[in-house]
Amino acid sequence: MTDDRFAARRQKLIQRLRKTEAEALLVTNFTNVSYLTGFSGHDSYLLLGAAATVLVSDSRYATQIREECPGLDANIRKNTVQMHEAVARVVKKAKLNKLAIESTSTTVSQWEELETEAKALELQPAAGLVEDLRMIKDAGEVTEIRQAIRQAERAFEVMRASLVASMSERQVAHDLEHAMRRFGAEKASFDPIVAVGARAALPHARASDQLIGDAEFLLVDWGATNQRGYKSDLTRVLVTGKILPKLEKLYGVVLNAQRQGIQAIRPGVKCRDVDVAARTVIHQSGYGKRFGHGLGHGIGLDIHESPRLGPLSETELKPGMIVTVEPGIYVANWGGIRIEDDVLVTRDGCEVLTSVPKRFEDTIID
Amino acid sequence: MTDDRFAARRQKLIQRLRKTEAEALLVTNFTNVSYLTGFSGHDSYLLLGAAATVLVSDSRYATQIREECPGLDANIRKNTVQMHEAVARVVKKAKLNKLAIESTSTTVSQWEELETEAKALELQPAAGLVEDLRMIKDAGEVTEIRQAIRQAERAFEVMRASLVASMSERQVAHDLEHAMRRFGAEKASFDPIVAVGARAALPHARASDQLIGDAEFLLVDWGATNQRGYKSDLTRVLVTGKILPKLEKLYGVVLNAQRQGIQAIRPGVKCRDVDVAARTVIHQSGYGKRFGHGLGHGIGLDIHESPRLGPLSETELKPGMIVTVEPGIYVANWGGIRIEDDVLVTRDGCEVLTSVPKRFEDTIID
Numbered sequence: 202m203t204d205d206r207f208a209a210r211r212q213k214l215i216q217r218l219r220k221t222e223a224e225a226l227l228v229t230n231f232t233n234v235s236y237l238t239g240f241s242g243h244d245s246y247l248l249l250g251a252a253a254t255v256l257v258s259d260s261r262y263a264t265q266i267r268e269e270c271p272g273l274d275a276n277i278r279k280n281t282v283q284m285h286e287a288v289a290r291v292v293k294k295a296k297l298n299k300l301a302i303e304s305t306s307t308t309v310s311q312w313e314e315l316e317t318e319a320k321a322l323e324l325q326p327a328a329g330l331v332e333d334l335r336m337i338k339d340a341g342e343v344t345e346i347r348q349a350i351r352q353a354e355r356a357f358e359v360m361r362a363s364l365v366a367s368m369s370e371r372q373v374a375h376d377l378e379h380a381m382r383r384f385g386a387e388k389a390s391f392d393p394i395v396a397v398g399a400r401a402a403l404p405h406a407r408a409s410d411q412l413i414g415d416a417e418f419l420l421v422d423w424g425a426t427n428q429r430g431y432k433s434d435l436t437r438v439l440v441t442g443k444i445l446p447k448l449e450k451l452y453g454v455v456l457n458a459q460r461q462g463i464q465a466i467r468p469g470v471k472c473r474d475v476d477v478a479a480r481t482v483i484h485q486s487g488y489g490k491r492f493g494h495g496l497g498h499g500i501g502l503d504i505h506e507s508p509r510l511g512p513l514s515e516t517e518l519k520p521g522m523i524v525t526v527e528p529g530i531y532v533a534n535w536g537g538i539r540i541e542d543d544v545l546v547t548r549d550g551c552e553v554l555t556s557v558p559k560r561f562e563d564t565i566i567d
Numbered sequence: 568m569t570d571d572r573f574a575a576r577r578q579k580l581i582q583r584l585r586k587t588e589a590e591a592l593l594v595t596n597f598t599n600v601s602y603l604t605g606f607s608g609h610d611s612y613l614l615l616g617a618a619a620t621v622l623v624s625d626s627r628y629a630t631q632i633r634e635e636c637p638g639l640d641a642n643i644r645k646n647t648v649q650m651h652e653a654v655a656r657v658v659k660k661a662k663l664n665k666l667a668i669e670s671t672s673t674t675v676s677q678w679e680e681l682e683t684e685a686k687a688l689e690l691q692p693a694a695g696l697v698e699d700l701r702m703i704k705d706a707g708e709v710t711e712i713r714q715a716i717r718q719a720e721r722a723f724e725v726m727r728a729s730l731v732a733s734m735s736e737r738q739v740a741h742d743l744e745h746a747m748r749r750f751g752a753e754k755a756s757f758d759p760i761v762a763v764g765a766r767a768a769l770p771h772a773r774a775s776d777q778l779i780g781d782a783e784f785l786l787v788d789w790g791a792t793n794q795r796g797y798k799s800d801l802t803r804v805l806v807t808g809k810i811l812p813k814l815e816k817l818y819g820v821v822l823n824a825q826r827q828g829i830q831a832i833r834p835g836v837k838c839r840d841v842d843v844a845a846r847t848v849i850h851q852s853g854y855g856k857r858f859g860h861g862l863g864h865g866i867g868l869d870i871h872e873s874p875r876l877g878p879l880s881e882t883e884l885k886p887g888m889i890v891t892v893e894p895g896i897y898v899a900n901w902g903g904i905r906i907e908d909d910v911l912v913t914r915d916g917c918e919v920l921t922s923v924p925k926r927f928e929d930t931i932i933d
Contacts, residue, residue, distance in 0.1 A: 242771055260859030261770040264899050280861055281878055302675070309670035309678050309692050326675050375748045382741045392754065404627040405608060493626030495646055512647055533630050 206341065207239045207270075213334060215251055223301035223325050225250025227288065230306035232502045233331040235430065238270050246288060253295035257287050285314040292319055301327035329507070336499060336507045337521035343545060345431035346500065346523055349386065350543060350554050352425035353433045356380035357557055360421075361439065364566060366414025370395040373421070374408035381425040390424035390432035390504050401438075401537040404494060404529060417442030418564075420537060424504065432504050434525050435555050436541035440565045448538070451488070451530050452561050455538045458482035458528040462496055462510075466524070466544055466551040472514035479528045480512070488530045497525040500543060522546040523554070572707065573605045573636075579700060581617055589667035589691050591616025593654065596672035598868045599697040601796065604636050612654060619661035623653050651680040658685055667693035695873070702865060702873045703887035709911060711797035712866065712889055715752065716909060716920050718791035719799045722746035723923055726787075727805065730932060732780025736761040739787070740774035747791040756790035756798035756870050767804075767903035770860060770895060783808030784930075786903060790870065798870050800891050801921055802907035806931045814904070817854070817896050818927050821904045824848035824894040828862055828876075832890070832910055832917040838880035845894045846878070854896045863891040866909060888912040889920070 214237065218226055228234050228247040237247055238256060242265055245258035256275045258266060263277045278287040292300060302312065304326035316324055338346065359380045360373060368376075374393040381389060396406040398416020413419060418441060424434040438452060462479030476496040483492045495511030500523055508516040510524055518524075527541030542555040580603065584592055594600050594613040603613055604622060608631055611624035622641045624632060629643045644653035658666060668678065670692035682690060704712065725746045726739060734742075740759040747755060762772040764782020779785060784807060790800040804818060828845030842862040849858045861877030866889055874882040876890055884890075893907030908921040 241773060263859075265769050265771070280859060283879075304675035304679070307675050309668070309673050309675060310694055312675050313670070313692065326679065328676055371748075375745070379741070379745050382737075388758065403631050406631070407607060493629075493646060513649075 206339075207237060210334060211237050211249060211254060214249060214330060217330060217334075218250065218301070221301060221325075221327070223299050223327065224252065224297050225295065226301045226327060226330060227303065227307075228331060229303045229311065230331070233303065233306070233335070236331065236335055236502055238273060240266055240269050241430070242266070246284065248288065248291050248295070250295070250297070252297070253291075255291050255295070257284065257291055283314075285311065285318050288315060289319040289322075292322055297322065299323045299325060301325045301330075303331070304328045332507050335501055337519060338501060338523055338545075339521070342431065342501065343521070343523070345427055345429050346433060346543070347554060349390070349425045349427040349431050349433035350435075352381050352384040352386040352427060353390075353423060353435055354555065354557055355384045356386075356425070357421070357423065357435070357437070361566070364413060364439070364441070366412065366441065368413050369410045370397055370400070370408040370413070370419070371410060373413065373419075374423075377421070377423050381423075384425075385428065386425035387428050387430070388426050390426045390434060393421065393423035396420045396537070398536050399534055402531045402533050402535060404531060404537065404539070413441055416536070417445055418448055418536065420539060422539065422541065430502050432500050432502070433543060433555070434500050434504060434541060435543065435557060436527055436539045437557055437559065438538055438540070438564050444565070448536070449561055451532075451538050452564070454483060454486040454488065455528050455530055455540050456559060456561070459526055459540045459542070462526045462528060463542070463544055463551065463553060466518060466526070466546060468518055468520055468546060468548065470518050472508050472510045472516045472518065473512055475510050475518070475526075476512050476514070479526070483528060483530060491530045491532060492528060493531070494529070497527050497541075499524050518546045520546050520548050572705075573603060576700060577603050577615060577620060580615060580696060583696060583700075584616065584667070587667060587691075587693070589665050589693065590618065590663050591661065592667045592693060592696060593669065593673075594697060595669045595677065596697070599669065599672070599701070602697065602701055602868055604639060606632055606635050607796070608632070612650065614654065614657050614661070616661070616663065618663070619657075621657050621661070623650065623657055649680075651677065651684050654681060655685040655688075658688055663688065665689045665691060667691045667696075669697070670694045698873050701867055703885060704867060704889055704911075705887070708797065708867065709887070709889070711793055711795050712799060712909070713920060715756070715791045715793040715797050715799035716801075718747050718750045718752040718793060719756075719789060719801055720921065720923055721750045722752075722791070723787070723789070723801070723803070727932065730779060730805070730807070732778065732807065734779050735776045736763055736766070736774040736779070736785070737776060739779065739785075740789075743787070743789050750791075751794065752791035753794050753796070754792050756792045756800060759787065759789035762786045762903070764902050765900055768897045768899050768901060770897060770903065770905070779807055782902070783811055784814055784902065786905060788905065788907065790866075796868050798866050798868070799909055799921070800866050800870060800907060801909065801923060802893055802905045803923055803925065804904055804906070804930050810931065814902070815927055817898075817904045818930070820849060820852040820854060821894050821896055821906050822925060822927070825892055825906045825908070828892045828894060829908070829910055829917065829919060832884060832892070832912060834884055834886055834912060834914065836884050838874050838876045838882045838884065839878055841876050841884070841892075842878050842880070845892070849894060849896060857896045857898055858894060859897070860895065863893050863907075865890050884912045886912050886914050
């Protein structure tokens with residue numbers, strides 16, 4: 202990624218800002234700051250407008266900013282100057298009167314501090330400006346996510362090949378993360394979920410000391426973060442014991458639901474309609490109440506980002522969006538099934554980026 | 568940890584709430600929710616007051632909440648009900664008129680959504696109520712942190728013993744995290760910093776492909792998160808090449824500063840005075856401008872929590888606080904030195920909980 206790419210993103214955002222009343226936007230969500238600047242640190246804000254663009258950070262990051270963001274103005278505060286004081290100075294120097302602030306990442310306290318510090322400044326809450334840009338991945342970002350997927354998939358192959366009944370959920374989770382790193386990942390994109398049998402009924406179970414051999418199947422939900430911070434997210438079920446008829450039946454329902462969801466993905470379709478396409482299959486099987494979460498979510502620099510594929514989402518799909526499709530059925534005290542792939546919206550439909558086999562027979566470990 | 572402990576914490580908080588005008592507090596910081604309930608999930612709020620205490624969550628967590636928080640009221644929202652709608656219903660049912668909300672974790676958007684949804688409700692920003700409780704660790708928490716320290720220290724021994732010049736910073740970081748997990752850690756308490764030579768001048772460097780053998784020394788800043796979520800945080804320098812006189816000199820200054828800082832720690836002392844005790848040593852050596860960050864911070868369920876040992880902190884130390892003491896000197900294009908230990912404030916002074924040797928001769932790898 203060249204610096205030009207970050208400058209181009211900032212330019213796009215400044216154009217969008219022109220349609221609002223604000224003269225500048227204070228970006229307080231650090232992932233957004235990173236997306237707009239290439240800076241990989243933390244604890245920094247970006248003030249961005251037609252008149253001035255300044256990264257507000259502290260001395261821990263001074264050298265790193267010079268290296269990672271050549272040409273970008275930076276205000277390096279001392280440790281006796283608080284963030285809101287530094288922002289107020291930058292705002293004053295840029296002679297701003299109206300400042301939009303990211304309202305989904307700025308806390309009530311931060312807002313009040315800045316309001317008190319910069320009394321003449323009119324603050325306006327603004328949501329989703331950068332997130333809307335981030336929804337559409339450019340070619341470079343698609344390549345990064347493909348890499349994060351490949352790292353996760355190679356690690357899964359290694360884990361699957363080395364799985365034995367005496368391992369605990371936690372060991373499997375750690376081995377999976379270790380293998381992802383061996384294949385070049387920065388780290389896991391979230392703590393891998395490895396849930397044996399009944400524990401798979403908890404959609405967000407933490408890996409425990411329970412042994413793989415304690416039940417007939419396990420659920421694995423994992424992904425990688427590549428060196429640029431881009432993420433992948435997959436889920437598969439593995440059958441390690443005797444084949445339960447109920448498992449095979451529910452697996453078939455979930456797989457069918459997932460396929461219907463994926464088939465519904467193309468530009469112009471509303472996210473909620475993709476959710477409906479998958480949800481209807483599960484509903485018709487009589488398990489509608491056992492699928493309590495949304496169908497999927499965008500992935501990128503965050504593991505959960507816009508758009509959401511949920512029953513409430515009016516967002517229209519556009520080429521360049523990458524979403525997970527992950528229907529599930531969860532039966533308390535019995536277990537759960539979820540199948541998750543990452544899907545790129547293309548000009549005329551979609552491309553499933555993930556490729557771990559998922560027919561029921563593929564899940565069986567001999 | 569028994570459930571009684573969580574109930575006792577909630578009771579303490581309700582007592583503190585009585586001194587405010589609010590009838591209840593909406594806890595939106597999830598670490599605070601976890602501290603008060605024992606729930607290990609995510610995306611959940613706790614409404615807590617004398618009249619009603621309710622955990623507001625969603626169906627992904629229904630089973631987990633029953634398991635982890637027996638006896639605690641829970642409102643499990645469906646995926647068609649948004650969080651602020653669920654909170655508004657709970658508030659209405661509890662007949663609340665004045666609600667305090669955690670202002671350092673609630674975003675401007677969340678505040679506005681709840682304000683719009685519950686028009687009759689008076690909202691009051693509240694900062695630090697739970698954080699103030701969390702500052703003082705009880706005996707069980709001290710034990711948890713001791714365990715997280717032991718996990719980190721054993722892993723460091725393994726890493727140190729296996730270090731070779733051909734390893735990259737990233738490999739060392741990954742091996743360190745893998746070893747911590749082998750010793751029972753849930754994961755690293757943050758991405759370990761492994762910075763070779765000049766890269767150590769970046770206090771928050773990300774581990775890169777640079778090789779250990781590329782310079783005469785490296786800086787390692789690492790820690791473990793134990794299975795209960797408690798964290799440790801240490802920094803050591805290791806000398807892998809010829810001994811640079813400048814390195815030995817600066818190391819001596821930093822170590823002396825750290826010892827002075829630790830010596831200043833006892834109940835009743837202000838945090839900023841501990842910072843001064845260490846900072847003065849570095850200032851007198853002529854490197855005052857090369858120590859740009861605060862001296863330390865509390866550790867617990869978060870890697871950075873209250874109190875801060877910084878030049879602005881008026882907080883008084885009390886028995887049960889656990890803080891890092893981590894002075895540093897950073898010289899651009901040359902390198903950096905930091906030494907960090909975790910220190911418990913006791914009734915009559917302090918106890919250094921960490922024990923990795925730190926005399927200059929201890930840093931030398933033959």
